[in-house]
Amino acid sequence: MNNRLVDKTLSAPITVTWEITTKCNLSCIHCLSSSGVKLKELSTTECFNLVDQLAELKVFRINFGGGEPFIRDDFMQLLDYANSKGIITCVSTNGTMLDEKLVDSFKKWGEDNFFIQVSLDGASKESNDRIRGKGTFEQIERVVKLLSNAQMEFTINTVLTSINYGELMDLYRFAKTNKAKLRVSRLRPSGKGKENWSELSLSREQMENFPKFLHAHDDVLTGDSFFFLTSASRQSLGLNMCGAAKLTCSIAPDGKIYPCPFLQEPEFEAGDIRNETFSNIWNNSSILDLFRHRNVDACRSCYRLDSCHGGCPAVGYYMSKSLNEPDPECIANKSTKFT
């Protein structure tokens, strides 16, 4: 991907991450959204209106998350509506509310238009349940079998932590056995992840060894979350830099727009869909503009700057309260401080 073209403001994001609710039936200790926080969530009509705007702008894909999206009574209606407008949808779910009937109903959208990610945070009951709560391993195992038997293409999403790091191979095998892809996401110190950062974050040694695993298993997905670790072939996928405000942005349950789901702090609020159009926020927000032109001084002389653009602003921000700090978990910059 030509990063210089991305530096210009696109007419609209490529994808948006939409946290449709903060409500959740689980209480995972690394959750980015501090699920349970009460917000005045967008109504069905407001959601439909926003989908209309995104469709008009030709946003390719909505990644729905939460909270647990399926906890909203109107969520299937919303998926239906977004798909009818030609937008690809992807849902990140804890899986606990899925049953055979619901899984079967996903098929109507077609495999190129609908994607589902189920969260699993350990290959064993002990590690997963320590993070996601008692009894969840068995529930997720059931859902994985359900999706596999239904011949759905799906992804198992694991947030890499010190607790499950040693089970990566087993998670990979579990996904393979169930005809799923494994996606490994990076832990961010936001939401509850902030409270439990010191317990859950990886050591430098673990972070340095993780690329070897990725190199040996090219079919493992990482999204953009490990951009400073990615091999050349992964970089060519265009996932080698933070896409916040350039390729994507985040919609909160109450309609507020942020550069990314990990930076839902008042100081990063780019706008409110209840007060202005999405297009106006995307094109005119000074917050989004700040992220588009973010430069990290300490990274200027780094040989990888053109690839990673300074790493994850969210991790940098939560660790230092500044957007001008390098990603503290960067393994190329030896001066960065791991916890």
Next chain:
Amino acid sequence: MGSIIKLSPGVRVRKEDFGLIFYDAKKSDICLVRSGDSVLPCHLDGTYTRESLISMQPVVKQKSVVQLLESLQQKGLVCEQPLG
């Protein structure tokens, strides 16, 4: 006879000031192409043949459009389908 040129299955495209953005949902692959106004999303909806797409360009641009289409095909973003 010729063949029509169209987006590969699962690939979407949109116009930007600099040209086109392609998005492959399955691979989460994004491709930004500096193509100006020579090729538009509507040209890839399966109603144009390769030949018609090239011949509608000014002569000076035809070579670059040929190269562009070849490159997009190599990347798997567009495909050709024989007519008839």
